[in-house]
Amino acid sequence: MESSKKRKGPPGSTPSSSEGSATKKIRLLNTHHGAPTKNKVQEVGERLLVQLRKARDKTDREIATLFLELPDREELPDYYEVIKLPVALSTIEAKLKRNEYPTISTIESDLKRMVQNAKDYNDPKSEVYQDAERIRKLVFNFMKANNPDYKIPGYSAVATPLPQIESKPVPNGTHADSDVAEVVESRDGSEKRSVALKSSVPPSDRMTSVAPSATTGDPDGGEAADEDLDFTGKTFQEAQQAIITYLLNYTDEEGLQIYTPFGNLPSRKLEDYYKVIRHPVSLRSILKRCHGQHGRHEVTGVTDFKTWDAFEEEISFIWRNAQEYNEDGSEMFLLADAFKEHFETLLAEAREKVEEPSSTRIKLAGPKPKVTLNFSQHRNSPAPGVTIDNDALQRQKQVVAAGVNGCASRPLSASNGPVKSLSQGPSVEPTSQATHTSPPGTVVKAEKVASQSPAPNNVAPAVQPATNGMMPPPPMRPSSGSPFPHQPPAAVNSYTFTAPSLLPPPMTRAYPVELALLPLVTVSTHPQLAIPKRFSLSITPHATLAHQSTTITLPTSHYFLQIAPTISKQLSMGRPYKMFVTVNGTRLNQRDTQFHVDTGKRTHVYEGSLAQGVNRIEVEVAASKLDAGNEDGNGKGLDVEKVTVYANLMRA
Structure with missing residues (x-):
């Protein structure tokens, strides 16, 4: 009955501790269970x-x-x-x-x-x-x-979109906070407002707009990618940067940046990629070189590519590498084809509207001397110490004709060398006795000098006086055993030769060895050959000479070589030059190139096969001559350096 006498609390009153004990117990049970698992x-x-x-x-x-x-x-x-x-x-x-x-x-x-x-x-x-x-x-x-x-094919991560903020206009026509707001028509036809960054932010740092059809800048620098790329009024370097920026931000009809896979190099975790691809290239790495940026070094602001051909050659590695690493017919292979076609279209337009700098071309072909041969007069040969007798053929005809007719020939001119008189040598009168092996009545020629008879152990035959005018005998004749003493005939030459007294001066370097055009030339066995011990030769520049050579001997298994000349920092950073690498007179094509960030130098890689025997490997570079106090190479003339390697490939 006591329970019925208890007064109920008014509405809204809080329960006592005893009344709320059950609820608290349930709450405590729920809060003391195990920690939630992470997804x-x-x-x-x-x-x-x-x-x-x-x-x-x-x-x-x-x-x-x-x-x-x-x-x-x-x-x-x-x-x-x-x-x-x-x-x-x-x-x-x-x-x-x-x-x-x-x-x-x-x-x-x-x-x-x-x-x-x-x-x-x-x-x-x-x-x-x-x-x-x-x-x-x-x-x-x-x-x-x-x-x-x-x-997922074509996936590209994007930054979290910025909140859409509408800025209020102010009387001077600008917007609050110096922000630039532009109205962009979206794909569904509605108007959409996007907010760009402050005008104080440099263009190289501006981010792209959220709307796929409008961009306010490029994160890597340069101009925003518009639907129509205009090269009007751009410099050669600006045109290069505009092409790269356009390709980085290019979007297809669906608003996807399809060239994103070519923007950066693949992860280093793809070890097989960097084993297959010798010269990895990306759009952003080329864009940095267009700005003159190399690693942590100070940005030069001058592009590395001085011609459209050099620019095209470097970008071509993007689709060549993609098609070499990926399977034929794959999505990446087909995307590389589309990228190649798109780039070539942009490049053709740029070539028409933007000219290359005029000071980057090197003309190596000099004036060719004209050679004229004139045989109408007796003139000395251009070679030192050599005299050519132009009347020798006519005198020889006269001597032969005189010998056939039995007439005496006129003596040879003194210009043909010393000639002994025809009176030298014995004069034997003809006899009627047949004490010799020749048949009677046979005419025997007269020798100008005493010599042994061809017939052994017999008396010398009767000869006519030395008036037949025949040519002198050859310098050497076999011994005949004639009783006449042997006297070697004097040699008769139709010209006089004098050894050259001076050799051409060696090619010397007019600048210090630190500025050598070829700081290093490496000749080694090609890595594709399955040889346990590879050959490698490193040639450094000579202290004074600009042309040096060496000789090597290789086993027959080292028939395929890799030739890697390294050019100086001045050539790598824009000094005009030409390089020629030949094997046995055949010019090789460049297979790869590597830029050394720490030194600023660049190594070009060539490949060549050797034949059995001695092979001639030549590496020659010609660069515009340096002016006094100027290392840009804008002087007149050329500086030339050359390295020659004679490689003897042994026979099997």
Whole structure:
């Protein structure tokens, strides 16, 4: 009965501790169960954040230190005016804990937005900008191995879109916060407003717009990719940059950037790619060379490609490498064909509207001397010490005719050398006794000098007086055993030869060895030959000579060589030059080229086969002559250096 006497509390009153004990017990039971399991997206995201925090550069410095937290609003108030969507690693970590990322691609999008924010706000030469680029590469390599969306053909990660902000116009015609807003017509016909960055941000750092049909800049520098690329008024270097920028941002009808696979080099995890492809090339690496950027060295601002042919040759490695590594008929193989056709169309238009710099061509062919042969007069030969007798043939005819007719010939001229008188030698009267082997009545020629008779052990035959005018005998005759003493005849020459007293001077270098055109020439056995011990020869420049040679002997199995001449930094950075590599007179075509970032030099690779015996390998480079105090090579004339290797390939 006591329970019925209890007064019920008024509506809205809180229960006592005893009344709420059951609810509390249920709540405690629910909060003390095991920790929730993490899904695949959270595991991948946390693993990536750990790698980013541990990442270091070549100097063992952590690259993600400035990306851990957002900047302080009091220290950098303008940061939040420029950056519309701030992102830091702590922001991504908090969203991972709240399980706000539906896919791995959304994590990558936030990281790309964080990198782009750093590039938009900071100077390209700053340390933060360089760290942002290192983080971008690390994220890209990680995602290619862990993000399943990369297996989808044509997939390309994009940064998290910026919020659509409409700026209010001000009386002077500009927009608030100095932002430039433009109205873009979307694909469905509706108007869409996109916001570009501040005008103070350099063009090289501006990001692309969210709308696929409108771009406000290129992240790597250069001009935005428009539907129609116009070369009017552009310089040679600007035209090169415009072509690369256009291809990087080119989108198809569906709004996809189809040339993204050619933008960057593949990950180093693809070890077989870098074993097959000797000269990896990407659009962004070529764009850097168009700016004169080489690794950590200072940007020169001068393009490495001085001609359209050199520009085309370097870009051709993009589709050649893609088709060499991928199977015929694959999507990447067909995309390389489309890229090649598109680039050649742009290049043809650029050649018509933009001329090459006039100072980059080298003409090696000099004036050819005219050679005239005149036999009408007796003149000395151009060779030193050599005299040509132009009347010798006529005198020889007269001597032969005189000998046939039995008449005496006129003596030879003194210009043909010393000639002994015809009176020298014995004069034997003819006899009627047949004491010799010759038949009677036979006419025997008279010798100008005493010599042995061809008939052994007999008396000398009767001869006529030395008036028949025959030619002198040859210098050497076999011994006949004649009783007459042997006297060698004097040699009669139709010309006089004098050995040259001076040899041509050797080719010397008029500049120091540090500026040698060929700092190194390497000749080695080709790596494709299955030989356990390969041959290699490195030839460095001579201290003073511009032309040097050496001799090597190789076994018959080393018949295929790789010839790798290295050119100087001046030639690599734009000094005009020509290179010729020949084997036995046959010019070789370049197979590969490698740029050395640490020295600024470049190595060209050639391949050639040897024949059994002695082979002649020549490496010659000709460059425009250096002016005094000027290393750009704009002087008159040529500097030439040459290396010759005589390779003796042994017979099997």
